[in-house]
Amino acid sequence: MSDELRPPPEPHELDPTLPGVDYSEQVNVSGIHDAVLREKFDPREGMEPMPIWLWVAVALLIGWGGWYLGTFSGGYRADGFDERSGGAFLGEAGAAQAAAGAAAKEDPAVAFAKLGKRQFTANCQSCHQATGLGQAGVYPPLAGSEWVTGCKKRVIAIVLKGLQGPFKVKGTTYNNVMQAWEPVLDDKKIAAVLTFVRNEWGNQAPPISPEEVAAVRAEFASRKVAWTEADLLAIPENSPINIVPAAPSPANPAPATPAPAVAPSAQPSP
Amino acid sequence: MTDNTHSIPAGAPPMPPASDAAERAAIDQSCRRPVLFFFGSALFWLLAGTFFAIVTSIKLHDPEFMNRAPLPDAVRFQTGEFLRANPISMQDVGFLTFGRFRAAHLNSVAYGWATSAAIGVGVWLMARLCRVPLRRPSLVTAAGVLWNIGIAIGIAAILAGQSTSVEWLEFPPYAALILGTAYAIIAIWAVDMFASRKPGHVYVTLWYVLAAFFWFPWLYASANILILLKPVQGSVQAIVNWWFGHNVLGLWFTPIGIGAAYYMIPKVIGRPIHSYYLSAIGFWSLALFYSWNGGHHLIGGPLPAWVITASIVASVMMVIPVVVTAINHHMTTRGHFHMLRYSPTLRFVVFGAMCYTLVSLQGSSMAIRSLNEITHFTHYTIGHAHFGLYAFFTMIMFGCMYYIVPRLCGCEWRSAYLIRLHFWTAAYGIAAMVAALTIGGLVQGLMLADPAKDFLGEILAITKPYLVGRSLSGVLLSIGHVVFAYHFALMVLQLGRREGGPVYFNPVEGEARP
Numbered sequence: 001m002s003d004e005l006r007p008p009p010e011p012h013e014l015d016p017t018l019p020g021v022d023y024s025e026q027v028n029v030s031g032i033h034d035a036v037l038r039e040k041f042d043p044r045e046g047m048e049p050m051p052i053w054l055w056v057a058v059a060l061l062i063g064w065g066g067w068y069l070g071t072f073s074g075g076y077r078a079d080g081f082d083e084r085s086g087g088a089f090l091g092e093a094g095a096a097q098a099a100a101g102a103a104a105k106e107d108p109a110v111a112f113a114k115l116g117k118r119q120f121t122a123n124c125q126s127c128h129q130a131t132g133l134g135q136a137g138v139y140p141p142l143a144g145s146e147w148v149t150g151c152k153k154r155v156i157a158i159v160l161k162g163l164q165g166p167f168k169v170k171g172t173t174y175n176n177v178m179q180a181w182e183p184v185l186d187d188k189k190i191a192a193v194l195t196f197v198r199n200e201w202g203n204q205a206p207p208i209s210p211e212e213v214a215a216v217r218a219e220f221a222s223r224k225v226a227w228t229e230a231d232l233l234a235i236p237e238n239s240p241i242n243i244v245p246a247a248p249s250p251a252n253p254a255p256a257t258p259a260p261a262v263a264p265s266a267q268p269s270p
Numbered sequence: 271m272t273d274n275t276h277s278i279p280a281g282a283p284p285m286p287p288a289s290d291a292a293e294r295a296a297i298d299q300s301c302r303r304p305v306l307f308f309f310g311s312a313l314f315w316l317l318a319g320t321f322f323a324i325v326t327s328i329k330l331h332d333p334e335f336m337n338r339a340p341l342p343d344a345v346r347f348q349t350g351e352f353l354r355a356n357p358i359s360m361q362d363v364g365f366l367t368f369g370r371f372r373a374a375h376l377n378s379v380a381y382g383w384a385t386s387a388a389i390g391v392g393v394w395l396m397a398r399l400c401r402v403p404l405r406r407p408s409l410v411t412a413a414g415v416l417w418n419i420g421i422a423i424g425i426a427a428i429l430a431g432q433s434t435s436v437e438w439l440e441f442p443p444y445a446a447l448i449l450g451t452a453y454a455i456i457a458i459w460a461v462d463m464f465a466s467r468k469p470g471h472v473y474v475t476l477w478y479v480l481a482a483f484f485w486f487p488w489l490y491a492s493a494n495i496l497i498l499l500k501p502v503q504g505s506v507q508a509i510v511n512w513w514f515g516h517n518v519l520g521l522w523f524t525p526i527g528i529g530a531a532y533y534m535i536p537k538v539i540g541r542p543i544h545s546y547y548l549s550a551i552g553f554w555s556l557a558l559f560y561s562w563n564g565g566h567h568l569i570g571g572p573l574p575a576w577v578i579t580a581s582i583v584a585s586v587m588m589v590i591p592v593v594v595t596a597i598n599h600h601m602t603t604r605g606h607f608h609m610l611r612y613s614p615t616l617r618f619v620v621f622g623a624m625c626y627t628l629v630s631l632q633g634s635s636m637a638i639r640s641l642n643e644i645t646h647f648t649h650y651t652i653g654h655a656h657f658g659l660y661a662f663f664t665m666i667m668f669g670c671m672y673y674i675v676p677r678l679c680g681c682e683w684r685s686a687y688l689i690r691l692h693f694w695t696a697a698y699g700i701a702a703m704v705a706a707l708t709i710g711g712l713v714q715g716l717m718l719a720d721p722a723k724d725f726l727g728e729i730l731a732i733t734k735p736y737l738v739g740r741s742l743s744g745v746l747l748s749i750g751h752v753v754f755a756y757h758f759a760l761m762v763l764q765l766g767r768r769e770g771g772p773v774y775f776n777p778v779e780g781e782a783r784p
Binding site: 039041048049 | 290590
């Protein structure tokens with residue numbers, strides 16, 4: 001032990017012929033400065049193994065890291081700002097809630113409109129066109145259409161069941177077939193797309209809520225064929241829609257902590 | 271293999287006819303000018319940064335301090351009436367405002383002091399561990415001159431109001447360009463130096479130093495380009511900013527500090543470092559995890575949750591390199607702790623290495639969301655920053671300077687009393703500062719989390735004594751800095767002692783000689 005504490009024996013003589021070093025600058029010209037002479041050897045490394053408990057601790061820590069990363073990463077989404085939501089920024093339930101809230105206030109929320117616009121682009125635009133003008137003689141226009149901005153129950157019914165046969169829009173008769181969207185789109189999406197088309201291209205009409213769509217869907221549940229103009233006109237104009245009070249939604253969790261920027265623009269895509 | 275055998279790798283060219291000591295003396299001689307220049311300029315900026323720090327700290331609890339326009343009474347100030355009544359006051363006091371002095375403090379200590387000291391120590395360590403005299407010493411000195419010009423311009427620009435107001439990157443681009451050039455010279459020099467090393471095992475310190483010399487210019491250039499020259503958009507700027515801000519600490523100061531400790535501890539004690547395997551795991555896990563850490567500064571910010579969570583996980587994973595390094599250092603020092611009584615180098619370095627463990631574990635805990643929500647944006651974080659940059663890094667740099675400077679100047683430190691004074695002012699000063707800011711920060715954070723608390727009336731009043739305490743601890747640190755700068759100046763002026771052996775803290779008796 002005591003040997004370790006002493007400086008190792010080293011020669012004290014300096015070879016003055018050592019090239020490239022100007023010792024005239026050094027104060028102690030007769031030799032190397034004492035501090036260097038008493039220095040111990042440059043450090044080396046021992047080869048002690050890593051203790052087992054440290055391996056175990058590292059493994060446990062990495063395991064914890066994986067669990068934490070998987071649990072609190074918001075589904076690795078670019079719009080997942082809440083680490084506890086496990087995915088969507090608001091979640092599907094949150095979006096429905098926002099949509100319902102927007103409809104209940106008779107105030108079309110931006111998010112709801114965006115959902116409607118996406119639905120329109122995906123499902124309706126190929127026939128009715130982005131301009132909402134349709135194709136002359138083939139597909140009827142939505143812009144300025146009395147059917148679109150008129151009776152809620154009728155327009156919901158059209159989207160649900162589709163159309164067949166001659167059909168007059170803005171004084172022009174079209175003879176074509178429209179697909180039934182009932183099996184494809186849920187109430188929220190139908191409500192959103194209807195709210196969208198009722199307020200786009202200069203149209204102005206009250207929004208339609210998912211509950212109204214659900215009620216109309218229930219009312220005509222037994223009808224299996226598309227509407228004709230005559231059948232539709234049999235529905236009394238502006239007849240009331242009897243909304244059945246919905247059971248409380250099973251999943252209605254607002255995020256435990258509201259995310260900092262609850263901007264409705266970040267709705268999950270369908 | 272006993273500790274006193276020095277193995278020359280097989281196949282190495284025969285040693286020159288001089289001894290190991292002569293070789294080291296030649297290396298030290300070649301380092302003399304550049305390293306002393308970096309140390310001297312580092313100490314100059316340390317004093318400047320300390321001045322900025324004291325003024326900034328006092329302004330926090332006494333806003334009228336060094337303000338040309340006296341503030342009205344406290345009530346008016348607290349109700350905000352002051353700003354309405356004195357709309358020109360900020361221009362009026364100009365460069366003396368908190369916003370400019372605080373940035374001047376940060377940049378002069380981070381780039382002026384800490385980085386200059388790190389370059390000086392790193393250059394010396396590289397030469398020692400490559401076992402060749404410094405290549406192109408005048409190039410290193412020239413880079414040092416350029417570096418100091420950059421700092422001076424940058425600090426002047428900040429005081430003149432041209433700060434970019436991006437934290438850690440306050441220097442305007444024209445100053446950053448000078449700094450980047452100076453640093454690039456150092457980085458290229460480091461690669462050249464490494465390439466010309468004598469063959470043999472590459473010791474762990476050299477890994478850290480070389481990596482740090484490589485990482486920092488990359489960080490600095492990337493951050494300046496992505497934030498100032500060709501800015502990325504939106505919240506990406508924030509993540510780039512903290513990627514840089516945290517990596518300056520983690521991939522520049524930390525590797526130099528740990529690398530220096532890996533050299534100094536076994537060197538002074540005279541036995542090998544405990545375990546090569548621990549060294550390797552510590553180094554690579556630091557390199558792997560640290561660069562992810564910055565995101566934990568943005569908890570609650572508008573970034574995707576996974577970015578922040580990944581950063582939190584990486585911050586907690588930092589426990590691995592920290593514990594591994596701590597074990598390695600501790601097992602090396604074990605049985606030799608009595609030497610801390612004597613050797614100034616060892617005491618400063620071991621103090622710093624212990625604080626590295628503590629501050630890093632604290633940092634990992636601060637990344638956890640539930641604690642971060644309390645401590646973030648409070649004095650607690652400031653306490654953590656000083657804990658790391660001072661108690662860990664600066665103390666190790668002091669220790670290294672106590673070792674290196676006598677070898678470069680050819681004389682011994684003049685006074686054990688001055689070294690003792692330096693150590694105890696620094697140790698007590700930083701302990702008091704960390705304690706004041708940590709406790710004050712926790713109180714502040716808990717009160718801020720309670721919406722019923724009144725910010726101006728209650729929270730400010732409660733935190734004020736802690737801020738006064740911080741200022742007082744800063745005065746202690748300043749005394750230490752002045753003492754050390756004076757002592758260093760004596761050494762450079764060749765006024766150190768010529769005989770009587772090394773300077774120890776305490777009289778050395780018998781076998782206990784370090």
